[in-house]
Amino acid sequence: MTALQTTTRATWLRRRPFTHHNRLAAAVVLANLVAINADPTDMVVANLTLAVLIRQQHVINLLFRLATSAPTTWPLRVRWTLGKVYHFGGLHVGGAVCATAWFAVVAWTGADPLAWVILALLASMIAFALPNLRARRHDLFERTHRFTGWATLALFAAHSAAQPGFPGSTRFWLLTAVVVSVALPWLRLRKVPVRIVRPSSHVALVSFDHGVTPFAGSSTAVSRNPLLEWHSFANVPAPGRSGFRLTISRAGDWTGALIDDLPTHLWVKGVPTAGVGNIDKLFTRVVWVATGSGIGPCLPHLLSGDTPARLVWSTRDPRATYGDDLVDEILAVQPHAVVHDTVRDGKPDLVELALRAHREFAAEAVICISNRKTTWHVVESLEARGVPAFGAIWDS
Structure with missing residues (x-):
């Protein structure tokens, strides 16, 4: 068996549908199955709290701070896994789905008509968040998620407040935390x-x-x-x-x-x-692969120079599109950058360019900032070859 075959078998679980995002969602579902005999309302609150708090800005920043605090002396495979911290949206998905499932039990076993209204709202939020519909009708998804989410939270708080012993209970404090979490960004x-x-x-x-x-x-x-x-x-x-x-x-x-x-x-x-770019500090040297305006997320890291980096940038006529000032600013800090002009040179093989830069620069990881199709292709192709690679996953 060749080294490439061994590496490919060792990394196939990193590909869709076995991504860290989906594994985290599955872990939440499994935990709920273990707690199948728990009180349904308690499980609704617990899963709702997880779904909301994991998307809170301060919590996200904390998760990244903890994950990227590992020293670069740790084994590469450990840092490779820590770099997947941006897959935390799997916890959001798992919590939301399980909260809805538990609330179906609450509605079915209870006698409160309000419960069925809340269940319908929860189900509609999940429906509009399905990947295909979300991609096609993103504005509708966003507005449904926001306004339906607010309505659901208000109705669920009213539903819970009608239950004996709610004030001062664990449910009360968890719901308070959820309300504060949702309101906090809007206060700024x-x-x-x-x-x-x-x-x-x-x-x-x-x-x-x-x-x-x-x-x-x-x-x-x-x-x-x-x-x-x-x-x-x-x-x-x-x-x-x-x-x-x-x-x-x-x-x-x-x-x-x-x-x-x-x-x-x-x-x-x-x-x-x-965001995903933060993970560069987990590695001694990284390659940034960007297409078009994907250069934006790469630029602050290239300018700071905190982590030695090599840039591969594919874009149409960079100076005509982005201006001489921006291109000169990039080349001033990345004189050895690979800048591929798609107008002049055609569509590149980004995987090959990334592999070459990774090898020549002796980098530990590759971070790709591009559109969905290109990012998934580059990340999965590199990881199939045993190269730690990272890029946005467009899931939440």
Whole structure:
């Protein structure tokens, strides 16, 4: 048996559908099956608390801080697994599904008509969150999740308050924690001034300086109508300067309108939230693979230089699309970067480019920032070859 065959067999469990995200969701379901004889209402509250808190910004930042605090002297396989911390959405999915299943028991065995209303709301949230529907109708998914979630929480609190012994009980405090978790980002809702540079009709570089300088590897959610839709983008802080930038490319109606309109203000809420890029600190050397505006999430790490890195960037006519200033800024800190111009050189084999950079740079890991199809292809192809690879999974 060759070394490649051995590695492939050792890593096949990292591929879909056996991702860490799905394994975490399955673990939650298994834990609920073990507790099958527990009180259904208690299990609803426990799973609801897990589903909500695991998506709370401060909790996410804590998870990343804990996972990335491992020293680079630890075995690579351990750090490889810790780097998958961004799959925590599996806990959210598992908790939400199990909370709904337990509430079906509550509705079936009880006599409160309100329970059936709550169950219908929970079921609708799950339906609109199914991957295919969510991808096709993301705005509808987001609004259903927000408004139905708020209504469900209010009705469930009313349903619980009617039960004897609820005030001061464990259920009471857990529901209080859920309410605070949901409300906290909205307490930091602000409309802030922005400065937008449009180097081409495809890209907007949005600068913020409203007293917040986020950490490298974080993201900020922005909106033009805070009740209807939010869009998250990677923060690009510059060393020694206040504020930050977002690199926004034309990828739909919302981004297209922003690039065309160039608004003077945008809404922000909550705090900068850690993302997949944070895991670079787990490794001694990394390769960043980006396509198009995926350069945005890579840029703060390249500028800081905290982890030695090599960039592979595939994009159409980089200077015409992103402007000389941004390209020169990148090349100043990455003089050996592989910049593949798709207009001039055609579509590249990103897996081969990543493997070559990984080998020549003696890197420990590859982080890919691209669209869904490309990210999954690059990450799964590299991990099948025994290379630790990471990239967004578009699940929550």
